[in-house]
Amino acid sequence: xxxxxxxxxxxxxxxxxxxxxxxxxxxxxxxxxxxxxxxxxxxxxxxxxxxxxxxxxxxxxxxxxxxxxxxxxxxxxxxxxxxxxxxxxxxxxxxxxxxxxxxxxxxxxxxxxxxxx
Amino acid sequence: xxxxxxxxxxxxxxxxxxxxxxxxxxxxxxxxxxxxxxxxxxxxxxxxxxxxxxxxxxxxxxxxxxxxxxxxxxxxxxxxxxxxxxxxxxxxxxxxxxxxxxxxxxxxxxxxxxx
Numbered sequence: 001x002x003x004x005x006x007x008x009x010x011x012x013x014x015x016x017x018x019x020x021x022x023x024x025x026x027x028x029x030x031x032x033x034x035x036x037x038x039x040x041x042x043x044x045x046x047x048x049x050x051x052x053x054x055x056x057x058x059x060x061x062x063x064x065x066x067x068x069x070x071x072x073x074x075x076x077x078x079x080x081x082x083x084x085x086x087x088x089x090x091x092x093x094x095x096x097x098x099x100x101x102x103x104x105x106x107x108x109x110x111x112x113x114x115x116x117x
Numbered sequence: 118x119x120x121x122x123x124x125x126x127x128x129x130x131x132x133x134x135x136x137x138x139x140x141x142x143x144x145x146x147x148x149x150x151x152x153x154x155x156x157x158x159x160x161x162x163x164x165x166x167x168x169x170x171x172x173x174x175x176x177x178x179x180x181x182x183x184x185x186x187x188x189x190x191x192x193x194x195x196x197x198x199x200x201x202x203x204x205x206x207x208x209x210x211x212x213x214x215x216x217x218x219x220x221x222x223x224x225x226x227x228x229x230x231x232x
Binding site: 004033040041042091105107110111113 | 158
């Protein structure tokens with residue numbers, strides 16, 4: 001079990017630039033989640049994939065944000081035209097499950113810390 | 118809608134003392150409840166979870182939590198604090214019997230352990 005891997009760990013960029021983060025889930029996990037965590041707060045749900053299908057997006061996910069999971073394995077989260085308020089830790093998690101199954105705990109990666117200058 | 122509140126954004130205990138971190142939830146359906154721990158610059162690690170059945174749940178690192186439906190609480194305890202327990206702790210809730218498991222996190226409690 002290599003765990004959930006996120007890349008990069010840290011990203012510093014100027015306001016207005018585009019950034020892309022990658023998440024590699026635990027290999028057998030079909031569910032993948034993105035969360036955003038600001039300082040002193042708990043993670044906030046952004047979006048969720050089951051296999052390659054994006055099944056829910058939070059209202060926090062503005063049209064500048066887009067997430068993909070093209071082959072049902074790794075996922076990318078892109079932020080276009082970054083703003084100061086986008087500075088946060090972006091966490092990826094994965095879990096194993098299917099419709100009707102009881103909730104399986106999510107395994108988290110170490111996150112990508114984004115700083116907007 | 119579901120929500121989680123954690124009483125006390127910061128808790129400080131002496132090494133060897135009892136740890137008690139409070140969590141109350143709101144849910145219109147029977148909840149699944151979790152406690153996660155986060156060390157600096159790391160992701161979240163699951164400590165324990167309650168789904169159904171026994172209301173006293175034992176987790177890793179000597180932690181346990183008790184689900185009390187009448188009080189809508191899921192407080193986390195550890196009999197004797199260790200220096201390595203210093204971290205941020207998050208209580209979380211999700212819905213049961215749904216097609217996926219969106220998790221709602223509380224704001225977190227920072228635990229300090231004094232030597």
